[in-house]
Amino acid sequence: MSEQDTPEQAGFRQYCRQWLHANTPGEPPVRLPLSPLEIMTEAQLSYLQSWQKSAYDAGLVGCDYPVAVGGGGRSDCQRIANEEMIRARTPYFPNVIGLGMAAPTVFYHGQDALKERLLPRLFSGEDIWCQGFSEPGAGSDLASVQTFAQRDGDKWVINGHKVWTSLAHFAEWMILLLRTDKSHKYDGLSYFVVPIRAALGKGVTVRPLIKITGETGFNEVIFENLEVDDSYRLDELGKGWQVAMTTLLHERGAGELQTPRAGGMKSKSTHATNTANLIELARTMLRNGRPASDDPLLRDRIMQMVIREQGLAQNQRRARVSALQDHPLRLQLQNKLLASEITQDTAAIAVEVEGACASLYLGDENAPSGGQWPMAYMNSYGMTIAAGTSEVQRNILGERVLGLAKSK
Amino acid sequence: MTQPDDFGFGEEAAMLKASARKFFSEHFATDTLHRMVAADHDPQRMSACAWDRTLWQQMVELGWTALAVPESVGGLGMPLVAVVGLVEEVGRAAFPCPLLATLNATYVLAACGSTGEAALAEIVEGRTASLAITNRQGSWDSVDTDVRCAQGRLNGTAWFVQDARKVDRLLVSAQTSSGQALYWVATDADGVTVIPDAIVDLTRDQAHVTFDNAVAQEVSADGLAALTQAMPAIWTLLAADIAGAAEWQLQATVEYVNTRQQFDRPLGFFQAVKHPLVDVMILIDQCKSLVYNAACACDTEPSRAAAAAHMAKAAASDTAAFASGRSVQYHGGIGFTWECFVHLYFKRQKHSQLLWGDAAWHRAQLADIVIGKVA
Numbered sequence: 001m002s003e004q005d006t007p008e009q010a011g012f013r014q015y016c017r018q019w020l021h022a023n024t025p026g027e028p029p030v031r032l033p034l035s036p037l038e039i040m041t042e043a044q045l046s047y048l049q050s051w052q053k054s055a056y057d058a059g060l061v062g063c064d065y066p067v068a069v070g071g072g073g074r075s076d077c078q079r080i081a082n083e084e085m086i087r088a089r090t091p092y093f094p095n096v097i098g099l100g101m102a103a104p105t106v107f108y109h110g111q112d113a114l115k116e117r118l119l120p121r122l123f124s125g126e127d128i129w130c131q132g133f134s135e136p137g138a139g140s141d142l143a144s145v146q147t148f149a150q151r152d153g154d155k156w157v158i159n160g161h162k163v164w165t166s167l168a169h170f171a172e173w174m175i176l177l178l179r180t181d182k183s184h185k186y187d188g189l190s191y192f193v194v195p196i197r198a199a200l201g202k203g204v205t206v207r208p209l210i211k212i213t214g215e216t217g218f219n220e221v222i223f224e225n226l227e228v229d230d231s232y233r234l235d236e237l238g239k240g241w242q243v244a245m246t247t248l249l250h251e252r253g254a255g256e257l258q259t260p261r262a263g264g265m266k267s268k269s270t271h272a273t274n275t276a277n278l279i280e281l282a283r284t285m286l287r288n289g290r291p292a293s294d295d296p297l298l299r300d301r302i303m304q305m306v307i308r309e310q311g312l313a314q315n316q317r318r319a320r321v322s323a324l325q326d327h328p329l330r331l332q333l334q335n336k337l338l339a340s341e342i343t344q345d346t347a348a349i350a351v352e353v354e355g356a357c358a359s360l361y362l363g364d365e366n367a368p369s370g371g372q373w374p375m376a377y378m379n380s381y382g383m384t385i386a387a388g389t390s391e392v393q394r395n396i397l398g399e400r401v402l403g404l405a406k407s408k
Numbered sequence: 409m410t411q412p413d414d415f416g417f418g419e420e421a422a423m424l425k426a427s428a429r430k431f432f433s434e435h436f437a438t439d440t441l442h443r444m445v446a447a448d449h450d451p452q453r454m455s456a457c458a459w460d461r462t463l464w465q466q467m468v469e470l471g472w473t474a475l476a477v478p479e480s481v482g483g484l485g486m487p488l489v490a491v492v493g494l495v496e497e498v499g500r501a502a503f504p505c506p507l508l509a510t511l512n513a514t515y516v517l518a519a520c521g522s523t524g525e526a527a528l529a530e531i532v533e534g535r536t537a538s539l540a541i542t543n544r545q546g547s548w549d550s551v552d553t554d555v556r557c558a559q560g561r562l563n564g565t566a567w568f569v570q571d572a573r574k575v576d577r578l579l580v581s582a583q584t585s586s587g588q589a590l591y592w593v594a595t596d597a598d599g600v601t602v603i604p605d606a607i608v609d610l611t612r613d614q615a616h617v618t619f620d621n622a623v624a625q626e627v628s629a630d631g632l633a634a635l636t637q638a639m640p641a642i643w644t645l646l647a648a649d650i651a652g653a654a655e656w657q658l659q660a661t662v663e664y665v666n667t668r669q670q671f672d673r674p675l676g677f678f679q680a681v682k683h684p685l686v687d688v689m690i691l692i693d694q695c696k697s698l699v700y701n702a703a704c705a706c707d708t709e710p711s712r713a714a715a716a717a718h719m720a721k722a723a724a725s726d727t728a729a730f731a732s733g734r735s736v737q738y739h740g741g742i743g744f745t746w747e748c749f750v751h752l753y754f755k756r757q758k759h760s761q762l763l764w765g766d767a768a769w770h771r772a773q774l775a776d777i778v779i780g781k782v783a
Contacts, residue, residue, distance in 0.1 A: 004413040279779055294782045296772070303771035306778060307719045311694035314701040321414045323422035324700065326655075331697075334690055394683040402662050402685060404676035 005080070012063075012077045016084040019058050024088045025051050034379070036096045037166040038217040045128075045170055048094035051262075052125030060085065061099070061260045062123040065107065070120030078258040085262040093262050097167060098122040098129030100259040102175045104250040106193065107257070109234040109243045118173070118193065123260075130171035130196070132162040132178075132221060133244070140392050143186050143241060147178040147223060156180075156192070156233075158203075158226040164386065168206045168219040172197045177244050180237055189240030193232050196221065203227065213378045251387050254332035274346045275306045281369065282353050292353050305346045312338045330401045337393040340383035347377035415704040416489045424486070425493035428472075432501035435463055438656075438749050441502055445610040449746045455604035457573040457613040459504040472507065474532045476514045481528040488641055489703040492648035496696075499652030502611045502756050506536040506574040508649060512642045513537035513579045519637040520590065520628035527577070527592045527627055536574060539642075540566035540617050541581035541635065548765040550581070550635040555619055557582040560626075562591060562599070562619035570763070572602050572615035580624060581631050590631040591624035598622065609759035610752060637710075640717035643764055644702040647717075647724035650760045651695045654731040657753050658688050661735045668740070675738065684734050691727040698723050715777045722770035728757035729767075 005013060030043045039045050055061050060081040065071020093099060103122055106115055121127040138145040147160025160178060168174070174196045181188030196204045203226030208216045235243050249255045279302060282293035292298055315338070318324050319331040350373040351358040358374050360367035367374075384390045398404040444458050467473070476491050477483020491511065498507055514531055516539065517524035531537060543554045544567050555564035562582055569578065572595065580591045595602055599622030605614045628634045662685060665676035675681050702716035732754040736743040743750050765773075 282779075293779050296782075299775040299779060300768060300771050303722070303774050303778065306774070307698070307723055307771070308694065310701070310719055311698055311723060314697035315693055317413065317415070318697045318700060321417055321700075323425070324415075324417060324696070330689070331693060334693065338690065391679070391683070394686045395679070397686045397689065398676070398682040402658075402676075402682075402689060404662065404666060404682050404685065405674040407677065407679070407682075 006076075008075060009077055009080050012074065013080045013084060016060060016081050017088075019060070020084055020088040020090065023054060023058065024090050028091065032091065033215075033217075034376070036092050036094050038215060039094055039167065039170065040216060045094055048091060049125045049128075051091050052093045052095060055085070055090075055093070055262065056124040061093070062103070062119070063260070064257060065103070065119065065123075068112075069107065069115045070123050076258070078260055082258065082261045090262045093125060093260065094167075094170075095122065095125045095128050097131050097175075098125075098127070098173075099261075101131055101247045101251050102129040102173070102193070104255055104257045104259075105175060105191075105234065105243060105247045108246050109191070109239075110193070111231070114193070114231065114234075122173075127172040128167055128170045129173045129175065130165050130168040130221075131247070132165060132174045132176040132194070133247075134164045135161055136163055140389055142177070142244070143189065145177055145179060145189065147176070148182070149178050149180050149190065149192070149228070151180070152227075154230050156228045156230060158192075158194070158223045158228055160223045162221040162223075163209070164218050165206075165221045166218045168196070168221050169208065174221070175247065177240055180240075184238070186241045187238045189244070190237050191234045191240040191243040192228060193234065194226070194228055195232075199226055211379075212381065213375050248388065251336075252333060252393075253335040254329055273309055274343060275302065275309050278302060278305065278346055278350050278353070281350055281373070285353050285355065285357070285368065287353075287355070298349075298353065301349055305342065305349060308338070308342050309346070312342060327401050333393070333397055333401060336387060337390055337397070340380065341390060344377070344380035344384055347373060347380050351377050411704050411708050415700040416487055416707055417493070417700065418490075420486070421490035421493050424475075424490055425497060427470075428494045428497035429500070431467075431470075432497055432503060435466075436460070436501050436503055438502075438660075438752070441504075441611070441752060442749055445504060446746065446752065453606070455606045455613065456610070457604070459574060463503075464505050467505065467507065468534045473510050473534065473536065476511055476518070477528050477532050478518060481525050482532045483528065487703070487707040488644065489700060489707055492644060492699055492703045495645050495648040496652035496655075496699075499649035500656050502653055502656070502753055504571075504574075504611045504613075506538065506571040508645055509538035509571045509575055510536045511645055512539050512570075512638075513577070515638040515641040515645075516579055516590065516634055517627060519634040523629075524627045524634075527579070527625075530577065535576045537577040537579055538570050538572055538575045539581075540569045540572075540578040542566065542568040548769060550632055550639065551588065553581045553583060553588070555580055555582040557584050557589060557591060557624065557626075560623060562593065562622045562624045565616055565618045567616045568605075568763075569602075569615050569617050571613055572617060573604060573613045578617060579627070580619070581635065582624075587629075588631040589626055590628040590634060592627045593619075593622055593624045607759070609755045611756045612759060639764075640702065640713040641706050643717040643721040643770070644699055644706060646760055646764055647695060647702070647720040648699045650724040650728045650757060651692060651699055653753050653757055653760070654688070654692045654695070654727050657731045657735040657750065657757070658685065658692060660750060660753075661685065661688075661738050665738055681738055685738070688727075688731045688734050691723070691730055695720070695723045695727045715774060718770040718774040718777070721765060722767040722774065725761045725765075725767035725770070728761040732757045 028047050059072050063072040063074045063077040067073040135145050149156040149158045174194045176192045176194045179188050180190040205222040206219050209218050283291050285292045315331050354368050357368050362371040399406050474483040475486045479485035517528050543552045578593050599620045601618045602615045607614050666674050668675050698720040702720040705713045705716040735750045742748045
């Protein structure tokens with residue numbers, strides 16, 4: 001129990017705890033990937049979808065959205081549900097892009113009828129969502145997207161190529177940033193929601209891309225003369241960039257609406273944090289015939305990670321104390337950058353701790369921790385590149401928080 | 409035991425921090441500081457001890473020196489989390505004064521139990537104090553001291569005594585025949601000689617203090633226990649000072665790189681400047697968050713205080729070093745001169761970085777707690 005809970009939050013926390021005690025799912029029937037962005041099989045998906053549905057039906061998803069759009073109509077209670085789900089070590093939700101990015105964007109920029117139609121099935125996980133932002137020629141410079149929608153009466157005809165599209169192979173819907181005017185870079189952008197599953201083979205092609213780790217998980221999506229109704233447009237024509245900022249703000253954890261986030265069920269690892277797992281690894285690996293955890297240089301480097309990890313956790317705690325803020329977005333906009341770089345640097349040290357054994361990968365029975373650390377290290381580059389590279393994050397922090405001269 | 413989610417940083421603490429910020433911005437601008445402490449630039453100069461006693465007296469009257477003294481002894485009994493808010497503002501102003509030294513002594517005295525109360529009462533009356541607990545090698549291990557006490561008389565030398573010329577009393581750690589004890593002694597007592605060190609930092613003074621049969625009043629027979637209990641608060645206080653000073657360094661440098669034009673653009677446009685300044689901000693925020701976490705642990709969960717405070721001071725020392733380096737570098741040629749204000753903070757931060765243990769020292773202590781000592 002937290003002393004800072006409002007009466008509503010305290011009651012809701014009690015409720016969540018009781019419900020989770022009785023309803024947290026048991027061991028999954030199939031091995032789950034580290035993150036929902038790597039869900040590959042129907043069996044993985046249906047197990048996770050039925051968990052999200054039951055959590056939604058119980059009121060633990062979309063708590064702070066209005067009842068009219070399928071939410072719980074509560075005040076600052078999603079955070080409580082999240083804390084309790086993490087505490088209960090539940091599985092994660094499969095519809096992460098829907099919950100974290102599409103929902104707030106549709107909520108703030110969509111027409112009422114669209115919200116009422118789309119959000120309940122998004123919250124329940126029945127409709128999986130994906131994000132169509134990046135293109136082969138538009139990465140960090142997102143506003144240079146070339147996917148184009150040509151007006152044709154009440155319809156739009158879309159042509160273009162999106163890449164790094166996680167979950168597109170399961171998605172019913174896509175949030176899509178595209179161009180409706182070629183003469184203005186920013187003001188020529190518009191934003192749509194598109195029912196891609198219904199259009200597979202009829203203007204939409206989804207093809208898997210293989211990641212650095214050897215796993216699949218994300219896709220490229222090609223649009224060829226796809227017809228979309230104008231009622232699927234969010235906000236006004238030419239306001240796509242502003243709408244995309246709402247998406248990105250929430251993706252980076254800096255939005256008004258708290259994203260529903262369930263546990264993550266670290267099934268293999270026994271510890272709550274990356275550094276706790278790293279320390280456990282260092283105790284078991286030998287260096288000069290002694291535990292690696294005795295090596296003074298390694299101890300120092302591991303403590304640097306412990307401190308950074310705790311620093312991030314305490315940043316998030318301090319972000320909730322208004323008297324200790326210097327700037328409203330200063331701590332929030334650091335979240336993604338810090339989390340991804342801490343994960344990467346922790347994995348890099350783990351790989352060094354494993355030494356020669358870090359050459360052994362997932363298929364080798366002698367690999368320490370089943371080859372998870374080399375994979376985690378490679379995977380971490382996805383985190384420092386996706387959702388705005390670390391370099392873009394530093395531009396945003398420098399410009400929006402420190403007020404340094406803009407680079408665009 | 410559960411810690412309050414808001415660190416226990418309540419309305420009173422917020423008001424104290426805000427009023428301290430206002431106090432220094434109204435009464436003590438950086439150019440005032442520069443005029444006061446940087447009049448003499450001779451590197452061979454005699455050690456100076458310039459400070460504003462009138463402003464200090466106002467701080468004493470505001471009750472700031474008695475904040476941490478328990479109410480039972482007549483103090484204000486404020487939690488550490490409120491005190492670090494004030495100290496952050498002192499660091500931001502780089503205000504030369506014995507506040508930190510007196511607070512340090514307060515936390516040690518408070519850990520002495522009833523035998524420390526008479527000395528705490530003197531602090532409530534407005535007396536200032538500093539710790540004299542460090543040996544010639546600058547060991548931060550509380551067991552090390554070069555002072556001995558026998559038959560109620562102190563002999564030996566205490567080193568690296570902070571703001572020694574500004575304070576009225578010293579809290580001395582000394583070896584005895586049966587262990588280690590703490591003593592309370594006036595700086596002007598017979599047999600006590602304060603010998604100023606010539607130091608880099610212009611915003612503090614420092615001395616070594618010799619004791620030659622000085623008569624001392626014992627405040628704790630188990631000095632090691634009191635020091636061990638109080639050190640987390642002492643590390644946290646200095647980390648808060650560093651966080652405040654680093655914020656000044658960041659803001660001053662941001663202002664400069666937004667003004668200074670080269671290659672037809674403000675310097676801050678260039679990512680070689682922009683990104684490291686963001687990294688300074690990230691380090692400051694990590695440091696601040698860890699400071700409030702450590703203060704909260706000291707207030708509410710003492711079993712976790714040492715680990716939390718090691719994290720705070722380790723993070724603070726790294727912040728001090730990086731923020732200082734970038735502040736001088738990005739001020740360019742002017743930043744390398746005596747007339748530019750950044751050197752005042754650069755020097756204060758270098759001193760703070762090392763005082764009471766640098767980052768590597770604190771991480772080694774933390775590793776002993778988190779991983780366990782090496783067998």
